[in-house]
Amino acid sequence: MPRARYKSLVDAFAQSIRSGEMPPGTRLPTHRQLAADHGLALVTASRVYTELEAMGLVSGETGRGTFVREIALPPGQGSGQMTLATGMLDLNFNYPSLPGQADLLRSALRQLALSGDLEALLRYQPHAGRLHERAAVARHLVSRGLVVEAEQVLVVSGAQHGLAVAMMTLLKPGDVIAVDALTYSGFKVLAETLHLEIVAVAVTPHGPDLDHLHSLCRKRPVRAVYSIPTLHNPLGWVMSLEQRERLAAIAREHNVTIIEDAAYAFLAEDAPPPMATLAPERTVYIGGFSKSVATGLRVGFIAAPSALVKGLERTIMATTWNVPGVMSAIAVGWIEDGTVAQLEAQKRQDAQARQALAAQVLKGVDYISHPSSYFLWLPLAEDMRADQITMALQRENISVSTAEPFAVSATVPHALRLALGSVTMPALREALLAVRKVVVW
Numbered sequence: 001m002p003r004a005r006y007k008s009l010v011d012a013f014a015q016s017i018r019s020g021e022m023p024p025g026t027r028l029p030t031h032r033q034l035a036a037d038h039g040l041a042l043v044t045a046s047r048v049y050t051e052l053e054a055m056g057l058v059s060g061e062t063g064r065g066t067f068v069r070e071i072a073l074p075p076g077q078g079s080g081q082m083t084l085a086t087g088m089l090d091l092n093f094n095y096p097s098l099p100g101q102a103d104l105l106r107s108a109l110r111q112l113a114l115s116g117d118l119e120a121l122l123r124y125q126p127h128a129g130r131l132h133e134r135a136a137v138a139r140h141l142v143s144r145g146l147v148v149e150a151e152q153v154l155v156v157s158g159a160q161h162g163l164a165v166a167m168m169t170l171l172k173p174g175d176v177i178a179v180d181a182l183t184y185s186g187f188k189v190l191a192e193t194l195h196l197e198i199v200a201v202a203v204t205p206h207g208p209d210l211d212h213l214h215s216l217c218r219k220r221p222v223r224a225v226y227s228i229p230t231l232h233n234p235l236g237w238v239m240s241l242e243q244r245e246r247l248a249a250i251a252r253e254h255n256v257t258i259i260e261d262a263a264y265a266f267l268a269e270d271a272p273p274p275m276a277t278l279a280p281e282r283t284v285y286i287g288g289f290s291k292s293v294a295t296g297l298r299v300g301f302i303a304a305p306s307a308l309v310k311g312l313e314r315t316i317m318a319t320t321w322n323v324p325g326v327m328s329a330i331a332v333g334w335i336e337d338g339t340v341a342q343l344e345a346q347k348r349q350d351a352q353a354r355q356a357l358a359a360q361v362l363k364g365v366d367y368i369s370h371p372s373s374y375f376l377w378l379p380l381a382e383d384m385r386a387d388q389i390t391m392a393l394q395r396e397n398i399s400v401s402t403a404e405p406f407a408v409s410a411t412v413p414h415a416l417r418l419a420l421g422s423v424t425m426p427a428l429r430e431a432l433l434a435v436r437k438v439v440v441w
Contacts, residue, residue: 006044010051017057017068024070025385028058031066059387062411070387089423089431092399094374095295096421098346104339105294108330121325127317128309129155129328136332137301140340144265145273146285148303154312155323159263159288159300160186166259166284166302169315171196171223178216179226180208182377182413184233184261185405187226200409201225205368207232207239210246217254224257230271231264234377234406234417236370241272248279255282262287266344267351267372281305284312289331291374291421292344299323299331348372354420354428361432365440374421380414380439389416389438396434 016022028049029037035045049066052058060066112118128134135150156162163186171177173195179187181200191198199216202209208227216222227247229239239247251258260275260283276285288300304312316322334340351374358369358376369376380386386402393400403415418435420428 006040006048009038010048013048013052014055014057017052017071022068024068024388024391026068028066028068059412067385070385070391087397089398089427091418091420091423091428091431091435092401094291094419094421096291096347096350096374097294098343098350101294101343104334105330108333111333112326112329115329117329121329123325125322125325125328127154127322128313129153129323133328133332136335138303140335141285141287141301141303143341144262144287145271146276146303148276148280149306152303152306152309154302154304154309154316155328156288156300156302156316157320157323157327158290158298159261159286160190161298161320162286162288162300162302163187163259163261164190165312165315165319166286166304167191167194167196167224168319169308169311170257170259170284175223176220177224177226178213178222178256179408180228180232180235181409182235182403182406183226183408184228184263185401187261188405188408191226198408203235205237207237207243208247210243210250213247214250217250217256222254222256224259225251226259226261227275228261228264229275230262231268231370231373233261233264234375235368236373236375236377238268238271238370244272244275244278248275251279251282258283260285263291264373266292267348267374268370269348269372276303284308289340292347293331293334293340297327297331299327351421354425357425357429358418358420358432361429362436365436375417375419378416378418378435378439380416384414384439386414386416392438393434396438398431398434400435 031042031045031049034040034048035042049058049060053060057069057071058066059069131150133155134153137153137155138148138150141148156165167190171194174197176197176199177191178199178201181203199220199222201216202212213225229244231238247258250256258275258279262274262285265271265287274285276283282305285303286300289297302312351372355369355371355373367376367378380389390400390402401417403413403417406417407413423431
């Protein structure tokens, strides 16, 4: 088929979709039917759909076919990066906050202004943080079931920066990293940016399919596993001790590094020990204070085996040089005076109250969550399409995320992830009622 004719077919489909002639949800002909209708080779017909998918106009679903997408959705839907219109209720991105947190900041700034160390905060800091700050974080981690030396702790500019530092230090372009088929969207963006090869591990209702992971490690040169064992985002599971011990054994057998994301771990009471406790020689533990304190406090931490600290420190130097001293001083002050522990306890209660509200409003609707998490996963019925549901909620001034930002496998399920922590309780009830109305026919 001449290139001009092939491109003309792509353009004709694109025009029909953008004009509304082919509305969202329209099922396109199969690849074979398209080839037969237009006298194309099958590979050329597949290229037509591949280009349309790259343009964001269609999506292919294994076993179902190719469908026109809802193209009115704002760019970045589900990533947390979109700017919301005035009055929009945000169930897309979590930034849990409690009354009085601004007063805590005012008090902290006043205390900082009176400190004798203020001038030092205007200078460059050690790349991994000042030693007393690292020691404070190490003491804080004891409450998470993790005992490390201060020298094993590195202070970073938020958990996302910590994740970037770990992946940049441990992996190089082309390396294979195993990850749950549904996982934190920020990891997915980072792995793609670093040109890593992501292999998806099948998921179960209670954790990753570790038999599948073991099989992948036997077949592929897996260098690292990215894991969220406690309060998984988006599925909310807390892996059992038996699962964690099995993951540690697989990692040891295949000499795999574990990157443990603990961003939401503070919400789960009585969780099993972190992977960094069960496999301390090969686990890099990452957390921060965005969810437990405030998203604007861009302070996080890495706890790592001693052998990796110098390399991680060098990557911090290459990316941010050091955490701003004012920010780390506030965070450490709040660790030491008990503010962080107090806020974490209050946010556990807040998350539990929001889950209880969701259970009440969504009674009879099948969804996946943890009773202490700030989000839930809502699979949609077979005949529903996530982009259409998302657009319908947009028209109700409610922003939610589809499964697409969280999916690393070829098949993207039709589901919604609802963030519960960014609106008031009355607004959350209103938003959940609207969600229920849209998804329950």
